[in-house]
Amino acid sequence: xxxxxxxxxxxxxxxxxxxxxxxxxxxxxxxxxxxxxxxxxxxxxxxxxxxxxxxxxxxxxxxxxxxxxxxxxxxxxxxxxxxxxxxxxxxxxxxxxxxxxxxxxxxxxxxxxxxxxxxxxxxxxxxxxxxxxxxxxxxxxxxxxxxxxxxxxxxxxxxxxxxxxxxxxxxxxxxxxxxxxxxxxxxxxxxxxxxxxxxxxxxxxxxxxxxxxxxxxxxxxxxxxxxxxxxxxxxxxxxxxxxxxxxxxxxxxxxxxxxxxxxxxxxxxxxxxxxxxxxxxxxxxxxxxxxxxxxxxxxxxxxxxxxxxxxxxxxxxxxxxxxxxxxxxxxxxxxxxxxxxxxxxxxxxxxxxxxxxxxxxxxxxxxxxxxxxxxxxxxxxxxxxxxxxxxxxxxxxxxxxxxxxxxxxxxx
Numbered sequence: 001x002x003x004x005x006x007x008x009x010x011x012x013x014x015x016x017x018x019x020x021x022x023x024x025x026x027x028x029x030x031x032x033x034x035x036x037x038x039x040x041x042x043x044x045x046x047x048x049x050x051x052x053x054x055x056x057x058x059x060x061x062x063x064x065x066x067x068x069x070x071x072x073x074x075x076x077x078x079x080x081x082x083x084x085x086x087x088x089x090x091x092x093x094x095x096x097x098x099x100x101x102x103x104x105x106x107x108x109x110x111x112x113x114x115x116x117x118x119x120x121x122x123x124x125x126x127x128x129x130x131x132x133x134x135x136x137x138x139x140x141x142x143x144x145x146x147x148x149x150x151x152x153x154x155x156x157x158x159x160x161x162x163x164x165x166x167x168x169x170x171x172x173x174x175x176x177x178x179x180x181x182x183x184x185x186x187x188x189x190x191x192x193x194x195x196x197x198x199x200x201x202x203x204x205x206x207x208x209x210x211x212x213x214x215x216x217x218x219x220x221x222x223x224x225x226x227x228x229x230x231x232x233x234x235x236x237x238x239x240x241x242x243x244x245x246x247x248x249x250x251x252x253x254x255x256x257x258x259x260x261x262x263x264x265x266x267x268x269x270x271x272x273x274x275x276x277x278x279x280x281x282x283x284x285x286x287x288x289x290x291x292x293x294x295x296x297x298x299x300x301x302x303x304x305x306x307x308x309x310x311x312x313x314x315x316x317x318x319x320x321x322x323x324x325x326x327x328x329x330x331x332x333x334x335x336x337x338x339x340x341x342x343x344x345x346x347x348x349x350x351x352x353x354x355x356x357x358x359x360x361x362x363x364x365x366x367x368x369x370x371x372x373x374x375x376x377x378x379x380x381x382x383x384x385x386x387x388x389x390x391x392x393x394x395x396x397x398x399x400x401x402x403x404x405x406x407x408x409x410x411x412x
Contacts, residue, residue, distance in 0.1 A: 042346060042362040045391075046369065053373030060373055063250030070247075070257040071185070073368040075318040076335065077260045080342040081267055081360040082311025085304040087343055088271075088280045090287075090352025091147040093136065093308050096339050098158035099129055100316030101331020105165045107180075107317055108172035108326030118180060122317055129313030132158065133306035140305070141298040147305075155336075163328055171327040174320060184321025188252035197258070198244045202237030206230065256318060260361070267357035280304065284352030315339075334385055341392040342367045350396060366391070 053060040079096050086093050103125040110121035132154065139145040166172065174181050189197075209229040216223040247253055271277035279300050282290040291297050320326050344350055345366050346359025367388060374384045 042366060045345070045366050046362075049366065049369045049373065053369070053376065057373070057376045059376055063247055065250075065372070065376070067188070067247055067251045067254065069368050069372045071254050071322065072372070073364045074254065074256040074260040075184075075315050075322055076338050076342065076368070077315075077360055077364040078263065078318065079312045079315035079335070079339040080346075080364050081260075081263060081357060082308035082315075083339050083343045084267070084348050084355055084357060084360050085280070085311075086147065086308045087348045087350060088284045088352060088355050089301060089304055090284050091140070091301070091304070092151065092340075092350075093147065093305065093312075094151040094336060095132070095154035095158055096308065096312040096315075097331040097333075097335035098155045098162065099132055099309050099312040099331070100319060100335060101328075102158045102162040102165070103129060103313035103316030104320035104326040104330040105162045105172075107320055108174065109165055112172050112174060112326075118178065122180075125317050126310055126313050129310040130306050133309030134302065136309070137298075137302035137305040140301055159332075162331070166326065166328055171325055174324045174326065176324055180317075180321045181324045184256060184318055185324070187255045189255060189258060191248050191252065194244045194248060194253045195241065197253075198240035199237055201240065202233040205233045205236065209233070256321075264357045264361050271357055276300065276303070281353055284349075284354070286353075312339075333381075334388065337385070337388060337392070338364070338367045338371075341388060344392060344396060 050061060059065055079100055083093060083096060106125040106128055107118075107121045110116040110124055111118050116124075136147060136150050136154065139150045140147055163170075206229060209232075210226075213223050213226065213229065244253065271280065279290065279295045282293065282295055283297055283300055287297060316331060319330060323330075342363030343355070343360055344363065346355075346361065346363025348355025348359040348363075370387060370391065371384055374387065
């Protein structure tokens with residue numbers, strides 16, 4: 001009995017020793033060794049990108065250039081956020097670029113050509129996205145059509161519809177003085193609002209962390225402790241304040257990027273705190289097991305494709321606002337590649353069952369940083385495509401190696 005008591009005391013001592021900042025660091029190292037890399041590859045990638053492009057052109061890290069980067073990142077970021085939904089299920093949507101182009105065309109035709117109020121035109125574009133997603137989900141649920149095939153067919157059909165709607169002119173100019181174009185090109189937050197929003201995440205982290213600590217203490221479970229919580233919140237708040245301060249030396253934080261961040265937070269809550277979100281991960285991990293557990297697989301699939309296409313439509317509307325036009329070129333080029341690559345580079349697995357809303361944010365920052373840096377160097381778009389494709393390939397390789405490491409660690 002005395003031997004058992006001393007063993008428990010030693011275990012309790014180790015448990016208390018693991019609590020705190022040192023324990024947090026050891027836990028992070030253990031997760032990385034087990035293959036759970038989290039956002040580490042993205043952080044390393046952003047540091048390397050910033051170092052290389054700044055050494056080649058110091059303008060890259062200029063405040064106003066970073067502000068422009070955030071404007072450009074927001075539109076494709078919404079599309080990537082929708083892609084995360086279908087990737088979590090182990091599915092794919094190859095028509096997101098065409099859907100965004102069609103949405104921009106719908107807004108231009110309804111608003112400019114037909115004189116329909118702007119809010120109604122935008123809602124019409126978003127509704128078209130939801131309908132397209134409903135069709136994809138129905139094809140998968142009712143006929144078992146692979147999403148790769150249905151969305152590839154949709155890519156061509158939506159592109160044709162976009163060209164048909166725009167007509168022979170092929171382009172519609174949006175009024176520069178309109179609220180939509182101003183939102184996509186020049187509207188930024190006042191400095192006081194940007195600083196206030198930078199403080200909010202740290203405060204929320206402390207409030208929620210205190211509640212978690214209290215609940216775990218009541219259940220007699222270990223927790224990292226108040227010191228770790230305050231350390232994390234302090235580092236986060238300081239980092240955000242530094243970013244806001246630096247960007248405010250230029251034009252400031254774009255409202256469009258702030259809207260993107262808000263949507264990421266909403267989707268993160270949906271993925272992590274709701275039954276719907278947990279069902280997404282379960283289906284992506286093992287569809288048949290999720291079905292036997294009572295999850296409505298058909299409904300989850302339907303909702304995921306509808307959200308994905310609606311987000312693509314929203315991204316198309318914001319892209320039109322950014323360019324002040326709806327044209328045949330909208331949604332073409334590297335839009336598909338950038339949106340899917342952003343989700344994967346940010347940490348969402350192509351194999352399903354793993355990812356987060358934050359992957360869309362961090363991934364699009366990587367993609368847009370590469371695009372922006374290459375543009376500053378006056379390099380051709382062909383080189384940008386090749387480099388972005390190489391980065392995507394590297395991200396998939398890292399994801400595959402991480403999966404293998406987690407599997408071997410689990411067997412061990």
